Amino acid sequence: MLERLTAWPKGIQSATIVAVMLFVGYLDYITGPHISMSAFYLLPLTLAAWSISLRFALFIAAACVALWMGGNTINGDVDFLSVPLALWNGGVQLVSFVVLAITVSRLSALQRELESRVRDRTAALERTQHDLLRIGEREQRRIGQDLHDGLCQHLAGTAYTCQALQEELAQRGIPEAKNAQHVVDLIKEGIALSRESAKGLDPVELNAEGLMQALDESASATSKLFRVSCRFECDSPVHIHEGAVAAHLFRIAQEAVRNAINHGHASDILVALRIEEEGLELLVEDNGAGIANARPSGRGMGLVIMPRRAAIIGASFEITRQQGGGTRVRCFLPTGRIAKGSEYEQQAI
């Protein structure tokens, strides 16, 4: 009730408090001096201190005491002899009202400050999570690129040098040539492993068609690996010119597909990328068990992170249970966010 009242405009709140006070004063007057109504004055007083201000509460405290004493006087309870007594009682009442007003007002301020702090901290926490995800993704891509452009090249150079050694040994008829060949093969395996890691860290290649290619490859890899039908549907070319946008969209699709298999036990998954009038739509639909509810539950961080990723790139995100069963994940990136930027033009090979 207090919350509903505090949502009203201050003027209406104050008027209501005064009205309540006058009503209590009237009750006090008609019930006469023998029935004490002083506790009822606490209602307008508390409301004033909680939701308006200490000054207004002090005014209400004084007004309540005046009403109480006035009522008693009109009722003839006070005569000349008992004036000091009445003043004493009024004073005591006033002091207790003032103490209450101050206490409630402080409590109210404290509550407001706490609420505001919680709001600030929550916003800061969300920003941090946002940053962590953004930075994490950027760092992953950087490490992936470093692996691809640094370690893989280094290993390939080593393999070529070793191949030259093998040929040299073979030419001289030295039997250890086969050992050298074995080393070349081991290095080749090393290159394959590093390329795989690089691909996991930075799955979307740096070109405008990278997202289409990555989703297509990932769908066929999923089909083979998990023996399910995972199709990628994209009727007309979708070009994404911003690496981070492509990477987050890819990770959202990847997470949705992973959930479909691990939690939904789906056998048929569709990943679709479509250009609409207002933007770009990424859909992942499956025929699995369907999501229990559309809120994050004990099913890991994926359901929390997908909408965060969408938020980072300025896309909307929804996850729903399909009518015929199964889950539908939809991410929509409005036109303005499909950057026409030149990240690829600068970095493309």
Next chain:
Amino acid sequence: MSNKPSKVFLVEDHPLFRQGLAILIGRHPEFRICGEAEGAAEALAAMTELKPDAAIIDLSLKSGSGIELIQHMKTRLPQTAVVVLSMHDERHHAERSIRAGALGYVMKSESPTAVIEALRKVLAGKPYLSEQMRAVAVERFLNGAAPATLPQDVLSNRELEVFALLGRGYETRRVAETLGLNIKTVQTFCAKIKDKLHLANASELAREAVRWQESGWAI
């Protein structure tokens, strides 16, 4: 094969890899490394001077792009056979490199002997692709270039217009804007084109459109 070794030029920005490559090629007396470069402009200038018989070019260079270098070489050094040697996936880059003017594509993750084999092939004027890539190329050829599926024979005029714009590298939204159509209509056209030309996905559609554009059929 003549006794005179073939002049080979290396364009590669990773020093250790370049070194390994030079050692390996240097072991084969039929080849002689005539020069090395790390960037595209530097390479083009040196090669114009040295006129190598073959060049081994990486796609990612210190400065400039390997693809652009190959395109320049096509007009300025037509006698130099180009082998692309790259860490990038051949499924996405081999065709692009060949279209730009390269005769061979070797992935750095392949066996080092592949590059020697590729050099021999391209110096004999023959193309070189890995076995997997040859299979992909044949499949694409069968799907895309069969006489019954020539775009100009099977597509309607409006579909051809969409296809031609895709061939210029336009994406869906830009095609829609250019032709004054809405996006849904363009998507329907794209789906029909894909069906008629037996293309698996939008990437293939884009690639096929570019190829058609470059073949000179497009309006």
